[in-house]
Amino acid sequence: MELVVVGLPGSGKTAVGKRVAARRGAAFVDLDDEIERAAGARVPDVFASEGEAGFRRRERAAIEALGAPDARPELHRVIAPGGGAIVDPRNRWQLFRGRRVVWLDVRPEVVAQRLRRSPNVRPLIAGRDPMGAIRDLAANRQRFYATATRVAGVAEMASVVDAVEAALDAPVAPGAVLLRADTRIGRIVIGEGILASEVDGALRDVDARRAILVSEPGAWAAVGEALARDLGAAGWSIEHVLLPQGEATKRLSIVEAAAGELARLRVERREPIVAIGGGALGDAAGFLAATYLRGIPFIQVPTTLVAQLDSSIGGKTGVDLEAGKNLVGAFHQPAAIVIDIAVLASLDARQRRAALAEAVKMAALGDERLFETLEASGAAIATGDPQALGSGALAEVVERAGWAKVEVVLADEREAGARIALNLGHSLGHAIEAAAGFHDLLHGEAVGYGLRAAARIGVARGVTPPERAERIERLLDALELGVAPLSLDLDEVLDLLSIDKKHAHGALRWVLPTADGHAIDADVPADLVREVAVGVLAGRAAQASTAGAVAR
Numbered sequence: 001m002e003l004v005v006v007g008l009p010g011s012g013k014t015a016v017g018k019r020v021a022a023r024r025g026a027a028f029v030d031l032d033d034e035i036e037r038a039a040g041a042r043v044p045d046v047f048a049s050e051g052e053a054g055f056r057r058r059e060r061a062a063i064e065a066l067g068a069p070d071a072r073p074e075l076h077r078v079i080a081p082g083g084g085a086i087v088d089p090r091n092r093w094q095l096f097r098g099r100r101v102v103w104l105d106v107r108p109e110v111v112a113q114r115l116r117r118s119p120n121v122r123p124l125i126a127g128r129d130p131m132g133a134i135r136d137l138a139a140n141r142q143r144f145y146a147t148a149t150r151v152a153g154v155a156e157m158a159s160v161v162d163a164v165e166a167a168l169d170a171p172v173a174p175g176a177v178l179l180r181a182d183t184r185i186g187r188i189v190i191g192e193g194i195l196a197s198e199v200d201g202a203l204r205d206v207d208a209r210r211a212i213l214v215s216e217p218g219a220w221a222a223v224g225e226a227l228a229r230d231l232g233a234a235g236w237s238i239e240h241v242l243l244p245q246g247e248a249t250k251r252l253s254i255v256e257a258a259a260g261e262l263a264r265l266r267v268e269r270r271e272p273i274v275a276i277g278g279g280a281l282g283d284a285a286g287f288l289a290a291t292y293l294r295g296i297p298f299i300q301v302p303t304t305l306v307a308q309l310d311s312s313i314g315g316k317t318g319v320d321l322e323a324g325k326n327l328v329g330a331f332h333q334p335a336a337i338v339i340d341i342a343v344l345a346s347l348d349a350r351q352r353r354a355a356l357a358e359a360v361k362m363a364a365l366g367d368e369r370l371f372e373t374l375e376a377s378g379a380a381i382a383t384g385d386p387q388a389l390g391s392g393a394l395a396e397v398v399e400r401a402g403w404a405k406v407e408v409v410l411a412d413e414r415e416a417g418a419r420i421a422l423n424l425g426h427s428l429g430h431a432i433e434a435a436a437g438f439h440d441l442l443h444g445e446a447v448g449y450g451l452r453a454a455a456r457i458g459v460a461r462g463v464t465p466p467e468r469a470e471r472i473e474r475l476l477d478a479l480e481l482g483v484a485p486l487s488l489d490l491d492e493v494l495d496l497l498s499i500d501k502k503h504a505h506g507a508l509r510w511v512l513p514t515a516d517g518h519a520i521d522a523d524v525p526a527d528l529v530r531e532v533a534v535g536v537l538a539g540r541a542a543q544a545s546t547a548g549a550v551a552r
């Protein structure tokens with residue numbers, strides 16, 4: 001067994017960790033010491049000479065150098081990472097899997113007192129308002145600390161050490177939780193191998209008396225059946241309702257039939273359902289939960305990459321009509337979203353690749369680290385290379401893209417303003433998807449073309465720096481998105497653009513990438529849209545760069 005002790009700077013990770021290690025005859029590793037040894041310099045000097053980025057690179061290398069955890073039952077090693085190490089998803093992937101993690105919870109006020117007395121003022125909080133800086137650190141890291149077993153860190157040293165030892169001896173759920181956040185839009189948990197324990201916890205939290213699982217044949221075979229077995233073994237009485245697979249599930253008639261099933265099962269107002277599936281199942285089951293008895297709680301278990309990094313987050317539920325997709329729906333936030341990276345292993349390569357278009361969108365909206373991760377590992381994720389899972393790259397993409405969406409939605413839950421950013425690449429994308437009849441192209445594949453269009457329109461409008469547009473297109477090239485020519489009717493595509501829901505007073509509001517974010521442009525001339533649509537539909541070979549775009 002190995003133990004990782006996390007907490008704010010000054011929470012006592014080293015002091016407590018050393019004593020726990022001494023009591024159990026285990027080794028103690030202070031990661032900052034390892035970094036100092038490798039750099040031949042003190043941490044503040046590494047910050048001064050290499051900047052925070054240089055320090056973080058060294059920190060990642062030190063964590064990788066720890067190697068695999070020792071799985072034998074007695075405690076072998078106690079690891080105390082620096083306070084900021086666990087902010088990086090890849091570090092948590094390396095550190096948390098296969099290890100016990102304990103969080104020394106100490107209030108920011110206490111940390112500030114302790115650091116004031118410390119001879120080494122920590123570089124990240126040295127400044128005019130150390131208290132404010134520590135409070136910000138605590139708030140920004142809460143979702144990472146909350147993955148661990150909490151131990152109150154303010155007490156006599158011996159009793160803190162006792163509490164950590166008690167945590168070591170307590171049974172733990174299998175798998176690794178990488179992020180846990182209780183937010184206004186539900187609890188969000190990301191991890192690996194956590195499905196049964198987290199769904200069990202989410203059901204208890206809403207006082208469920210049984211587990212009513214709603215799924216479709218594909219997700220049921222890949223994920224649902226095993227989850228039902230595990231929940232049954234944990235003592236839950238299980239009911240399940242299967243809807244059709246794929247987009248066919250998003251119909252009012254299907255929701256009506258499913259509501260009939262819930263009535264037959266005598267589902268009551270406060271009873272939750274658990275939606276197990278991709279975006280289509282989540283949208284339909286979410287709408288069922290939004291409307292049955294005027295709204296019952298639901299738990300999202302997203303089983304596709306689209307659903308994990310996009311559709312399960314944000315509370316948009318709905319079904320399609322003949323006239324268009326998602327035309328009937330409701331905002332209904334889930335009680336919990338349980339994202340288990342392990343369930344993606346069975347997903348087919350086409351689904352995985354297409355889903356990455358949504359991750360490219362979130363990167364283009366201003367997440368530099370997500371951009372870099374996709375540039376380094378996106379192609380491997382798309383092809384299903386096991387290395388992309390093993391290295392934590394897939395988990396990092398899910399977390400970064402998913403959390404970026406959480407932040408956008410928290411800022412604008414009902415799409416009154418900032419949430420329109422999520423439409424980047426979706427105006428032309430939706431039109432292309434509709435023109436292809438919603439069956440020849442996956443949603444993400446269509447968004448790949450839409451992102452190229454937004455970048456090219458952005459360059460022509462002077463909103464997107466050409467090098468930013470090039471970077472977006474290069475990444476799409478590497479992921480093989482929006483590359484092949486499409487033989488769609490141009491006028492039909494342009495016609496379909498006119499029913500985009502992002503219209504205000506008749507003008508389509510284009511979301512265009514800027515150097516590090518987005519801008520809205522409601523005045524894009526129709527002839528520019530036509531010209532760009534022609535180029536995008538011709539495929540990448542025909543339009544090798546954005547450089548030829550005309551400025552308007």
Ligand SMILES: NC(=O)c1ccc[n+]([C@@H]2O[C@H](COP(=O)([O-])OP(=O)(O)OC[C@H]3O[C@@H](n4cnc5c(N)ncnc54)[C@H](O)[C@@H]3O)[C@@H](O)[C@H]2O)c1
Pocket residue numbers: 216217218219222223245246247250277278279280281282283303304305306307310311312313314315316317325326343344345346347348351443
């Ligand atoms: N609500 C939102 O905010 C939002 C956002 C984006 C997309 N969407 C919607 O999401 C839908 C697309 O989602 P999707 O791509 O997940 O489609 P999907 O739900 O149809 O799933 C795709 C396929 O994958 C199979 N599958 C599911 N989990 C699997 C697993 N673990 N292993 C193997 N196969 C598995 C399914 O059976 C299905 O055949 C669209 O309807 C779109 O409108 C909604």
